[in-house]
Amino acid sequence: MILRPHLEDIKNIGYYLGKVIIGLSLAMFLPVILGLALKEKGPSLDFLISLQISVIFGLLLTKLCFTEKDLNWMQGMIVVSLAWLAAMFLGAIPLYLSGHWKSYLDACFDAMSGFSTTGLVLAQDLDHLSFAHNFWRHLIMFMGGQGIVIIALSFFVKGFSGAFTMYVGEARDEKIMPNVISTARFIWLVSIVYLILGTLALGAVGILNGMRPLNAFFHGICVFMAAFDTGGFTPQSQNILYYHSLAYEAVTAVIMILGAINFKLHYHIWMGNRREIIRNIETAALFITIMITFFITAVGLQQLGIYPGAMLLFRKGFYQLISGHTGTGYQTLYPAQFVTDWGNLPMVGVILAMALGGAVCSTTGAIKMLRVGIIFKALIQDIKRIILPERAMVVQKFHHIKTLFLEDKVARSALLITLAYLVLYGLGAIVGMLFGNSFLYSLFESTSAAANVGLSCGITNAAMPAALKVTYIIQMWAGRLEFMSVFTLLGFLVAAIKGK
Amino acid sequence: MRYKSQVTSHKSQVQFKSKKLKIFCFYIVLFTFAFLLLPYFCYAQTISSSELINNTRQYDGKIVVYEGEVIGDVMARGRQAWLNVHDGNNAIGIWIDKDLTADILYTGSYKSRGDWVEISGIFQRACAQHGGDLDIHAQTIRKISPGRIVQEKLNPGKLRLALILLGILCLILILTLLRRK
Numbered sequence: 175m176i177l178r179p180h181l182e183d184i185k186n187i188g189y190y191l192g193k194v195i196i197g198l199s200l201a202m203f204l205p206v207i208l209g210l211a212l213k214e215k216g217p218s219l220d221f222l223i224s225l226q227i228s229v230i231f232g233l234l235l236t237k238l239c240f241t242e243k244d245l246n247w248m249q250g251m252i253v254v255s256l257a258w259l260a261a262m263f264l265g266a267i268p269l270y271l272s273g274h275w276k277s278y279l280d281a282c283f284d285a286m287s288g289f290s291t292t293g294l295v296l297a298q299d300l301d302h303l304s305f306a307h308n309f310w311r312h313l314i315m316f317m318g319g320q321g322i323v324i325i326a327l328s329f330f331v332k333g334f335s336g337a338f339t340m341y342v343g344e345a346r347d348e349k350i351m352p353n354v355i356s357t358a359r360f361i362w363l364v365s366i367v368y369l370i371l372g373t374l375a376l377g378a379v380g381i382l383n384g385m386r387p388l389n390a391f392f393h394g395i396c397v398f399m400a401a402f403d404t405g406g407f408t409p410q411s412q413n414i415l416y417y418h419s420l421a422y423e424a425v426t427a428v429i430m431i432l433g434a435i436n437f438k439l440h441y442h443i444w445m446g447n448r449r450e451i452i453r454n455i456e457t458a459a460l461f462i463t464i465m466i467t468f469f470i471t472a473v474g475l476q477q478l479g480i481y482p483g484a485m486l487l488f489r490k491g492f493y494q495l496i497s498g499h500t501g502t503g504y505q506t507l508y509p510a511q512f513v514t515d516w517g518n519l520p521m522v523g524v525i526l527a528m529a530l531g532g533a534v535c536s537t538t539g540a541i542k543m544l545r546v547g548i549i550f551k552a553l554i555q556d557i558k559r560i561i562l563p564e565r566a567m568v569v570q571k572f573h574h575i576k577t578l579f580l581e582d583k584v585a586r587s588a589l590l591i592t593l594a595y596l597v598l599y600g601l602g603a604i605v606g607m608l609f610g611n612s613f614l615y616s617l618f619e620s621t622s623a624a625a626n627v628g629l630s631c632g633i634t635n636a637a638m639p640a641a642l643k644v645t646y647i648i649q650m651w652a653g654r655l656e657f658m659s660v661f662t663l664l665g666f667l668v669a670a671i672k673g674k
Numbered sequence: 675m676r677y678k679s680q681v682t683s684h685k686s687q688v689q690f691k692s693k694k695l696k697i698f699c700f701y702i703v704l705f706t707f708a709f710l711l712l713p714y715f716c717y718a719q720t721i722s723s724s725e726l727i728n729n730t731r732q733y734d735g736k737i738v739v740y741e742g743e744v745i746g747d748v749m750a751r752g753r754q755a756w757l758n759v760h761d762g763n764n765a766i767g768i769w770i771d772k773d774l775t776a777d778i779l780y781t782g783s784y785k786s787r788g789d790w791v792e793i794s795g796i797f798q799r800a801c802a803q804h805g806g807d808l809d810i811h812a813q814t815i816r817k818i819s820p821g822r823i824v825q826e827k828l829n830p831g832k833l834r835l836a837l838i839l840l841g842i843l844c845l846i847l848i849l850t851l852l853r854r855k
Contacts, residue, residue, distance in 0.1 A: 223832060486806035
């Protein structure tokens with residue numbers, strides 16, 4: 175029997191959702207300040223309006239649903255899934271007010287693309303967008319990469335036991351520190367340290383490349399936020415092609431890889447445990463899958479002979495591949511070139527890379543390396559069970575920070591999430607095909623959206639049907655949250671309708 | 675003697691005529707070749723970025739004419755420079771002699787509209803010199819129309835909305851304070 179949710183459940187959800195929204199809206203102060211500092215009055219006003227709407231909405235929720243009760247597991251999950259939708263609707267307001275998005279749906283698409291660190295873009299005339307709006311586009315990627323709720327946890331909430339639920343709901347199931355709040359703060363510490371170093375590096379490269387200092391450092395901070403959080407937005411419409419620079423590509427590639435590594439691994443490296451890089455199942459899986467997918471891509475490009483020389487093939491092929499594998503979506507190609515120049519086999523290589531993703535507890539999306547490693551180990555275990563005598567005890571171990579025994583429930587969980595991702599990629603591809611796109615291109619775009627990558631072969635544009643935009647928004651949302659909180663929300667809605 | 679001179683004059687006339695005919699034939703052949711082959715090497719009409727990006731193989735290595743707004747930074751690299759020129763659909767990188775960029779005064783950004791320029795140069799599908807990038811190596815550049823500073827105006831409707839929202843926000847805060855008391 176399904177039980178209908180109580181008013182108390184709704185009040186609890188509303189109260190904590192309101193808190194998260196207030197936390198999120200305060201982030202809008204940053205573009206307001208930047209806009210005023212750079213004498214961009216119009217954009218500052220856009221953010222002021224959005225800030226006020228968000229604060230009013232958040233305050234009303236906290237006042238109307240005031241409660242002193244803690245969140246239970248289900249409520250925490252629902253708060254997370256709703257918080258991401260609220261973030262999309264509220265974060266899209268300043269974008270829409272700028273006039274650079276054709277409709278509010280387009281602005282919502284880009285806001286979800288930003289928060290989920292995807293990087294697909296529907297903005298118009300991006301090259302004339304204000305500093306304030308551009309900063310906001312990249313800031314939402316930075317916040318989304320760390321986790322919107324984690325921001326609220328680490329800065330605006332003093333601490334409550336339901337925190338872990340919300341932490342898990344945002345697709346983070348590993349605690350680095352003894353409690354979730356300290357873990358969230360550590361994630362912020364890592365990100366801020368890299369932010370400073372990355373911005374300085376990119377700013378310096380920008381100046382050496384001939385950019386004006388203000389632009390060089392502005393691009394530096396924006397590109398860092400999008401690269402480290404494996405997002406993929408850039409301040410200019412040409413993406414990384416704008417910079418025409420090998421150094422810029424090299425620095426962004428390093429940042430993308432850093433973003434794709436587990437924060438727990440960052441912690442151990444910072445603590446001096448460098449051997450963990452080699453021993454960890456995730457880094458091993460990441461290295462092997464990069465090699466395999468790059469081999470497929472490189473063979474495809476070699477067959478087509480589109481690049482005169484191995485170095486050019488490596489530079490173009492490896493950059494798009496690593497960008498896809500880490501879930502960033504930075505491109506040094508025009509989207510149409512995937513279709514006109516790259517052809518089928520290289521695209522298959524990139525699709526595989528996008529579908530696999532980076533490490534768990536990182537800012538990437540997709541299936542993720544820990545699950546890939548576990549599934550591989552489970553496969554080895556099953557083969558051993560078949561080969562070895564029936565009475566033999568088959569024990570499989572894997573190393574992830576510490577050496578662990580592979581249990582059936584761990585393998586089952588990894589397989590279930592992998593299956594859910596494969597279904598999501600497939601469903602998006604079917605919807606793409608319903609609108610007249612070919613299978614491969616639809617699968618490319620669908621995988622890019624669901625795995626929160628952002629590479630595009632040209633299907634994503636402002637003229638695409640609204641239903642396809644909504645499909646990709648759902649894919650980005652579900653893919654970023656790794657299904658659990660989305661399924662809980664759906665279950666809650668079913669219970670609200672059918673429950674007794 | 676007279677006969678000899680007449681023969682010589684006739685001979686020179688024939689030679690002159692045959693030379694003229696040869697020149698004429700040369701020009702005919704030249705024009706025929708030019709007419710047939712030039713379209714394979716250069717395109718005199720302005721070509722859009724979409725046309726170039728969607729047909730990279732067709733235009734690869736050929737002289738194209740491309741026009742658009744200069745956006746972002748003019749990035750000097752030694753004696754050369756990179757421009758990014760946006761034609762309304764896409765921006766394409768232009769590799770150009772730095773001296774030729776001296777006339778560019780405005781580049782497109784939030785606060786300005788960039789100079790609108792016409793570029794003639796060699797289109798590269800995967801430029802060997804620049805890491806396989808799609809670009810144009812400019813030979814000439816011509817400013818078609820100058821850019822300008824964009825005057826920012828505050829939207830009165832947005833201003834009113836901001837004030838109304840501020841009022842609502844204050845009301846909520848006052849009510850909250852009163853309720854607490």
